[in-house]
Amino acid sequence: MATGTLHVVGVGPGSPDLLTVRAARLIESASVVAYFCREGRKGHARTIAETYITEGTHELRLVYPFTTEIAVEDPDYQRGIQAFYDRSAQQLADMLKQGQDVVVLCEGEPFLYGSAMYLFDRLKEQFATSVVPGIAAMNGCWSQVQLPMTHGDDVLCVIPATLPEADLTRWLQQADAAVIMKIGRNMSKVRNALVQSGRMSDARYVERGTQPDSFSCPFDECGETAPYFSLVLVPGRKGVR
Amino acid sequence: MATGTLHVVGVGPGSPDLLTVRAARLIESASVVAYFCREGRKGHARTIAETYITEGTHELRLVYPFTTEIAVEDPDYQRGIQAFYDRSAQQLADMLKQGQDVVVLCEGEPFLYGSAMYLFDRLKEQFATSVVPGIAAMNGCWSQVQLPMTHGDDVLCVIPATLPEADLTRWLQQADAAVIMKIGRNMSKVRNALVQSGRMSDARYVERGTQPDSFSCPFDECGETAPYFSLVLVPGRKGVR
Numbered sequence: 001m002a003t004g005t006l007h008v009v010g011v012g013p014g015s016p017d018l019l020t021v022r023a024a025r026l027i028e029s030a031s032v033v034a035y036f037c038r039e040g041r042k043g044h045a046r047t048i049a050e051t052y053i054t055e056g057t058h059e060l061r062l063v064y065p066f067t068t069e070i071a072v073e074d075p076d077y078q079r080g081i082q083a084f085y086d087r088s089a090q091q092l093a094d095m096l097k098q099g100q101d102v103v104v105l106c107e108g109e110p111f112l113y114g115s116a117m118y119l120f121d122r123l124k125e126q127f128a129t130s131v132v133p134g135i136a137a138m139n140g141c142w143s144q145v146q147l148p149m150t151h152g153d154d155v156l157c158v159i160p161a162t163l164p165e166a167d168l169t170r171w172l173q174q175a176d177a178a179v180i181m182k183i184g185r186n187m188s189k190v191r192n193a194l195v196q197s198g199r200m201s202d203a204r205y206v207e208r209g210t211q212p213d214s215f216s217c218p219f220d221e222c223g224e225t226a227p228y229f230s231l232v233l234v235p236g237r238k239g240v241r
Numbered sequence: 242m243a244t245g246t247l248h249v250v251g252v253g254p255g256s257p258d259l260l261t262v263r264a265a266r267l268i269e270s271a272s273v274v275a276y277f278c279r280e281g282r283k284g285h286a287r288t289i290a291e292t293y294i295t296e297g298t299h300e301l302r303l304v305y306p307f308t309t310e311i312a313v314e315d316p317d318y319q320r321g322i323q324a325f326y327d328r329s330a331q332q333l334a335d336m337l338k339q340g341q342d343v344v345v346l347c348e349g350e351p352f353l354y355g356s357a358m359y360l361f362d363r364l365k366e367q368f369a370t371s372v373v374p375g376i377a378a379m380n381g382c383w384s385q386v387q388l389p390m391t392h393g394d395d396v397l398c399v400i401p402a403t404l405p406e407a408d409l410t411r412w413l414q415q416a417d418a419a420v421i422m423k424i425g426r427n428m429s430k431v432r433n434a435l436v437q438s439g440r441m442s443d444a445r446y447v448e449r450g451t452q453p454d455s456f457s458c459p460f461d462e463c464g465e466t467a468p469y470f471s472l473v474l475v476p477g478r479k480g481v482r
Contacts (some may be wrong), residue, residue: 017263024262109380117389133384135374139350143374148358153404155412158397171396
């Protein structure tokens with residue numbers, strides 16, 4: 001029996017009509033749909049894709065062993081998360097070996113910090129794969145707040161807020177346009193870096209972009225805490241045509 | 242009479258099924274569709290969106306006064322292109338004032354080097370606007386060649402090949418992951434910068450990603466010339482999970 005194909009499918013930033021036509025069709029015709037989620041939760045990628053999942057589709061929930069209980073720097077986190085990705089990949093491999101195609105749903109764009117990459121990395125040698133791009137969170141956010149990002153020769157830097165404050169500051173100083181991802185607990189670091197780099201006045205904060213409870217404001221008006229689904233946009237500096 | 246709404250719609254990198262569901266629906270129901278094109282050509286955005294344009298849709302062609310005949314650095318280029326964007330914006334304004342909604346098609350992602358930004362910039366104060374994100378060329382390309390770009394804390398830099406060689410080299414040295422856009426005539430500069438930054442061995446060249454005549458190879462195996470629709474991907478360097 002032929003083995004199945006692993007489809008890694010980006011479901012975009014939040015709004016169900018921001019999936020691509022290809023992603024929507026693949027999900028609609030999938031016999032198995034897999035996705036990461038937290039214990040007792042529906043799973044964010046699954047919520048976004050919900051309208052496209054048809055009755056009778058087998059759903060494979062990949063439940064994180066922990067989320068924020070352990071710090072990312074803790075060796076236990078690394079060991080625990082790697083073992084989790086190993087187990088999840090094995091679950092998919094078992095289905096693929098039975099000849100089943102598997103669609104893995106991934107928030108935003110799979111190859112830009114997407115967790116589904118860790119499954120792809122583990123399975124790509126052994127199985128046929130396809131990757132369907134998704135609208136990245138940043139694209140969804142800058143479209144929603146109607147903020148053109150790069151004109152002409154602007155360089156865009158996509159920067160994780162998890163970096164040390166000095167690195168954040170340096171990147172913001174150099175970048176023409178910048179997106180700061182993974183804000184979460186790093187708000188005060190991001191604030192300091194925006195001030196030190198002189199980019200605060202142009203920075204826009206966007207929370208849950210394209211989702212129903214979305215919120216946006218100039219960064220210097222936002223609070224001290226941010227949910228996981230938030231980012232900061234700093235538009236480019238070059239002249240417009 | 243109420244004025245119309247300007248919809249700036251990303252049509253993605255090339256494949257018709259990589260438009261979002263929202264973009265497809267907007268184009269299908271549009272009474273006016275506008276797009277940039279070259280004299281005597283169909284227009285690339287129009288070609289991508291073709292399957293979604295219905296009979297009876299009014300098509301407004303915005304024909305570039307020149308494309309590669311004048312160098313971008315030439316003051317005549319700047320004057321000519323600005324006058325062209327002014328005229329194009331005026332054409333859209335005339336339709337919007339008559340109460341017509343206008344859908345402007347834009348290759349890739351409108352706010353990432355998209356020409357439609359120059360219309361948006363001119364019309365946003367005067368008319369209601371909506372912006373629909375598109376799959377950016379880079380997302381389409383890295384998905385097609387199945388190259389995960391950013392793991393963990395990788396910084397991604399999106400760099401126009403039009404920059405001076407020393408700047409290209411410096412950006413490539415600093416970036417964890419990099420995308421070089423706007424290759425065109427800048428191939429030798431890009432090659433030198435990849436060698437000088439030590440990133441050549443990881444660099445992948447992708448031409449017309451997701452389009453029917455797409456082509457990809459390691460950068461050091463590719464030729465001396467590149468079409469406009471080409472880019473270079475340098476994946477991130479950080480450890481995988």
